Amino acid sequence: MFSHNFIEAKTKTIVLKETKLQAFKHVLHYIYTDKNISTLLPIAGICEVLELADQYLLTGLMKTLLDCILKRTNLQSIFYITNKFYLFHFDDLTKVNIRRIANFAKTTFEAESFKTLLVPVLHALLNQYLNVPRSMVFEAVFGWMQANQDQKMHFPMLVRTMTLFMIREEEVNKLVEPIQYVDKAVIQAIKDESQNNENVYKLVEHNVFEYARCFPIASENRFMGLFIDLQDCFILNSLSFKILNTFARYTVSVCTDNKTWKKVVDRVLHSCCGFQELYFDERPIRYAKIQCTFQRGFEIDRNSIKLSYQLTIPKIDPKTTLFFPNQNMVTIEKGAEVVKNVPCGFQATTVRLPQPFTVNCIKMRCQSENGIKVFVSTDNEKWVRVAVLDALPSNKLAWRTVMFQQQPVSFIKIGRREISLTDVRWKLDVNNVVCFWCDTVNRDEVAETTISEWEREKAYFSNPLNVKKAIKRFLVKDDDEQ
Structure with a gap:
């Protein structure tokens, strides 16, 4: 520039337009000394030096300045810095x-500096997923409009990014009265368009309940359930929550329009308590209702509610909406507990699961000189016997495995075949019982189940009179099939 036929080579004074003197001095200092002292400047000063460094292709200085800016970014400066990054084409x-x-x-969105955002930056921001109520987004954008009325030509474009039909009518009216920021006809057209093309989000393994609006469903001063408005449409397939201090029967219904409800979970026939882990076929959801079917109502720990989309979920029984657990459901963490460990016709232990599951396999670690009976139930009243096991020859404490026809199970009763109160080692706890669903095709691979037991089971089916010699009741619907 200075040695060729340019005007700068022929004049003694060179004017650098749109260049701040202080910023240019810092650039010169870096060029001559290879030392950067610009990081001591305020954020605005650093951005001015960064602009010149970009203009003069000083990549080393740019890297140092960018590192400094990113480290010093905070709530007060992030809007200014983002605007600058956009103008620098970063x-x-x-x-x-x-x-x-x-x-x-x-x-x-509540920061005063929000109003300083450039139109392209604000438009890009509004096209992101925002995990806040739509009314909060509207208030922030409306405040930006009030502070930037010289950008009125861009207002319809910004309004189009918001889901207007999900915002209260009195708030939307602020756009036309008393000052008309956007034409009424344009607002109505945008509202109709957004209602027909509502965005549906899929956030993998993310709890979308965090900013949901909740309303209690009450009847005669009793809490009968919870109405949930997620304020956006999400693809979901999982719900979990905790029931406090009571047993309850409930249903879960979902929809996208607050009109056409679909029941995805039905626990009307089962008493549930504690932590509830629920799965259903993935579907778009904005509204959800958890409703108790008991007149006495129930209480939900709102801090425990999670609504999410899981990449892998257990197999679901379409008839009962129960899922087939592929892992042990009898754990203290999941809320299982022993509800009875006393003589009841025969010495038995009853384990309550926190919710019903469709299972076909139970394992227990116990010892009994007289053999074992295993029953299952959904209500702790009507019991189905699923196995009768003989005593092991060694009479040692060992794991025993029972396979039976898959069915809903909420309670498991494991007892001795004969009453004997002298063997205190018989008592079980939740650490000694395992319950899950096992693919019947692979049942021969189940641990602790011996070949001899399966052979004796087959013998039972071939000879109905040989009940006393059977190790298991593989498929029993009544107490007496004989």
């Missing part, structure tokens, strides 16, 4: 900062 860094603003939308 596209990747602009996207990073927009995502940061979106991730902390509950705080950033």
